[in-house]
Amino acid sequence: MMMEIREKIIEKSMLLIALSSIGILALITFFIFEQGLPLIWKIGPKAFILGEKWIPSKGLFGIYPMIVSSFWVTLGALLLGIPLGLACTVFLSEWTPPAVGIVLRPAIHLLAAIPSVIYGFWGLVVFVPLIRNYLGGPGLSILSGSVILGFMILPTIISISEDSLKALPPSYKEGALALGATHWQTIWRVLIPAAKSGVVASVILGMGRAIGETMAMIMVLGNSVKMPASFLDPARTLTTNIGLEMGYASGDHRQALFATGVVLFIIIMLLNSLAIFLSRRRIG
Amino acid sequence: MIEKAMSNIEGQMTIEMHKNTESQAPNSKQTPIDRILNSKQRHFGRFAGFRYVGLWSSACFLVILLVLQLNVGCQRAKAGITVAGSTSVEPFAELLAEEFRFQHPDSHIYVQGGGSTAGIEAVRSHAANIGMSSRTLLPSEKDLYAVTIAKDAIAIIVNPRNPVEDLPLEQIRRVFSGKIKDWSELGGPHHQIVLVNREEGSGTRESFQKFLMGKEEISLDSIVQDSNGAIRQVVSSDPYAVGYISLGLVNAEVRALRISGIEPSLPNIENGKYTLVRPFLFVFDGEPKGEARSFLEFVLNQAGQRLLAQEGLVTVRKSSGP
Numbered sequence: 001m002m003m004e005i006r007e008k009i010i011e012k013s014m015l016l017i018a019l020s021s022i023g024i025l026a027l028i029t030f031f032i033f034e035q036g037l038p039l040i041w042k043i044g045p046k047a048f049i050l051g052e053k054w055i056p057s058k059g060l061f062g063i064y065p066m067i068v069s070s071f072w073v074t075l076g077a078l079l080l081g082i083p084l085g086l087a088c089t090v091f092l093s094e095w096t097p098p099a100v101g102i103v104l105r106p107a108i109h110l111l112a113a114i115p116s117v118i119y120g121f122w123g124l125v126v127f128v129p130l131i132r133n134y135l136g137g138p139g140l141s142i143l144s145g146s147v148i149l150g151f152m153i154l155p156t157i158i159s160i161s162e163d164s165l166k167a168l169p170p171s172y173k174e175g176a177l178a179l180g181a182t183h184w185q186t187i188w189r190v191l192i193p194a195a196k197s198g199v200v201a202s203v204i205l206g207m208g209r210a211i212g213e214t215m216a217m218i219m220v221l222g223n224s225v226k227m228p229a230s231f232l233d234p235a236r237t238l239t240t241n242i243g244l245e246m247g248y249a250s251g252d253h254r255q256a257l258f259a260t261g262v263v264l265f266i267i268i269m270l271l272n273s274l275a276i277f278l279s280r281r282r283i284g
Numbered sequence: 285m286i287e288k289a290m291s292n293i294e295g296q297m298t299i300e301m302h303k304n305t306e307s308q309a310p311n312s313k314q315t316p317i318d319r320i321l322n323s324k325q326r327h328f329g330r331f332a333g334f335r336y337v338g339l340w341s342s343a344c345f346l347v348i349l350l351v352l353q354l355n356v357g358c359q360r361a362k363a364g365i366t367v368a369g370s371t372s373v374e375p376f377a378e379l380l381a382e383e384f385r386f387q388h389p390d391s392h393i394y395v396q397g398g399g400s401t402a403g404i405e406a407v408r409s410h411a412a413n414i415g416m417s418s419r420t421l422l423p424s425e426k427d428l429y430a431v432t433i434a435k436d437a438i439a440i441i442v443n444p445r446n447p448v449e450d451l452p453l454e455q456i457r458r459v460f461s462g463k464i465k466d467w468s469e470l471g472g473p474h475h476q477i478v479l480v481n482r483e484e485g486s487g488t489r490e491s492f493q494k495f496l497m498g499k500e501e502i503s504l505d506s507i508v509q510d511s512n513g514a515i516r517q518v519v520s521s522d523p524y525a526v527g528y529i530s531l532g533l534v535n536a537e538v539r540a541l542r543i544s545g546i547e548p549s550l551p552n553i554e555n556g557k558y559t560l561v562r563p564f565l566f567v568f569d570g571e572p573k574g575e576a577r578s579f580l581e582f583v584l585n586q587a588g589q590r591l592l593a594q595e596g597l598v599t600v601r602k603s604s605g606p
Contacts, residue, residue: 053504056484129521138478138522140507223483223508234507244510248399248485 032265036258048259054225056245056253063260065227069142069235070211070267072228073221076146077153077210082203084150085157089199090187092158093165112155120216123148128220137232140222145235148216153206160205164198165191197279204275208268214239238264364392365575369403369416370487371511372436372530373564376595377416383591384582391575400487404428407569413576415567418487418530419494429568433583435598437531438492438560439540439548441516443523448472450542457496459526462503467524479506480518480527488512491562492528532596553598564597 040048043061051062088108096104123144132139172194176186192199222234223244236244242257242264249257367377374397381393398406403415404425421430440456442448448470451459458464459477468474481502482489493502507525509515515527520537531548534540540548543560552558572580582588589599 055501055504124517125521132522138507138525140518218510219514223510224504224506225508226504236508244483244508245485247397247510248401248483250401250405250485253485 029265032258032261035255036260036262039252039255039259040262042252048256049263052227054241056249056256059252061252061256061259063238063241063263065225066236066238066241066260067263069221069228070237070239072142072231073145073149073217073235073237074207074210076142076231077149078203078207080147080150081153081157081206081210085154085202085206086161086192086199088154088158089161089165090192093162094183094187094191108155108158111151116152116213116216117219119148119152120219123216123220131232135232137230138222138234140220140234141232142221142228142235143231145217145221145237146231148220149210149213152213152216153209156206156209157202160202161195161199164195164202167198168194201275201279204271204278208271208275211237211264211267211271212239214243218243238267364394365413365579366394366396366406366411367414367416367566367579368396368398368406368412369567370400370418370564371397372418372488372533373416376434376532376564376592376597379591379595380583380588381579383587384579387582387587388578391579393575393579399485400490401485404567407567410569413568414572414579415565417565417567418562419490419565420563421565421567425567429570429572430565431568431572431580431584432563432600433566433580434564434589434592434600435553435561436564437548437553437558437598438488438495438528438562439531439534440526440528440543440560441519441534441538441540442526443519443521444537444539445523446472446526446539448541449539450545452544453496456541456543457498457500460497460502460506461500462505473524475524478522478525479503480515480525481506481508482515482528483508483510486510487562488528488530492560495560495562550596550598561598 039061043051048061048063049067050064051060052064053060053062054065092101092104092108124140127147128139128141128144130139131137131141131144135143168191172190173186176190177183181189217237218240221236221240223236223240224234225236226233228235238260241260245253246257367381374395377395381395384393385391396412400415400417400419403412404417404421405415406412407415407428415428417430418436421428440451446467448467451470455464455470459470460479460481462479464470465477466474467477479502482492489502507518509518509527512529512533515529516533516535516538519525519527526541529538531540531553534548542548543558546552546557548558548560553561566580566583568576568580583592584600593599
């Protein structure tokens, strides 16, 4: 009897803690929207989302260049991160001798543990001058941001897609090999397609991380508010806009930063739902 | 059954993946939230540990936060003043506070950055006792009590490898408004000018706008960095960059331009030849009292002003004697 009550108490307190985290999410959502929406209505959703000029001192709040920049930076990161991540995953799950895996796996997880400010600093000191000297432009650019982000999303892509590869029934691999497929054919034609939903989910999670990254991006993107014309131009993403100006902003400017947060929130929500949807559709 | 909470990897999003055998289960239509609420037994599955790790760590985190909060509360209650605001004034305020602490061992002064506007807001909301501002107060802020503690020049800086050493004021204005785009127009190498600018709301930027740009807008093409140090870092590594920072923070990695032949130096600032000068203000909500007052007095008296002069600022009070 005592045991049962104890169990109940533990269960309920766990439930309470779990609910509190959801409660915090609800609070954050409420606060962002409560602060940001009035400004969006004031200047009009179209002028806010499609406006091309961000000059807070003149009351111009257009975040279109930032939405576009966020898109390009993220796309660049995925172009680098997906092939690297997938290659790493396949190598880890299919070819790595156990002794190497013991070193390699923690090393990849360590990539996720490096604070983003370190990535940013490394990018600023090492990578930005390289781009400036060999490709031209100011160096602080979409390209440098994409490369840094490409590395930052690797651990997300690798660990989740490796889990989904490992989760496949061994019969898939055995069957393919028994039918005469080579090891590579088995991986490319059987295993990866079978684990597709997990791989897609890992990519979308990586994308979420890429869109949300702020600190490293403030350091290497250059933060120019102009619409970028090439990969070598400086740019400002939605998150860096908030991170950069938050300390100084007041009044409408501050609300405009919250409104930027609203747009970011909606984009992340859409991506997250897409990830859930894609990983389910595959099964159904 | 393969189900895994990925919160251990990113902590931001939790996505559940279902495969093979699980797919036929009726509850595959549930949302992740439903699943958390309904999955009593499943929590004891192979991967259930991850969820508890997440829960426990967040619980511990909350407790730690709470304890820290209490601690801070105690400190606040004990004594001490908070000085917050401009990142241009911050390094000097740190020095002053250090010296002040040395003279008054039981004083507690906390210096924070955040920016001029944030500092003034903080004074108004009583989050800080003293606000630091590197620009004059706006008309809407005139109800606050401001004391000029020193004057600082803004230097236009370029990379030491850049051959350009001297520019007329008008040319600098045209460079920053984006009308002159190439160093060759200014007698430098044939290469695009990289403008490095502070962000909206920065006191340094507002002073630069007011004293140098006038009605001209700073070009939107410019790179934006959020501190004096970051601008210096960018300019010191890019031979084609030009930016502006507080004169007190110019070091050997960058070179300050002469403006119309006038060197940004203390004598030229004092005799009024170098005009790109802005005040450093301490801002109070009403007449300063108690510890804030004694800190202000320390800053304005000989010792404080001599310290600021050593750091390259122009003092507001001529100090006499050793």
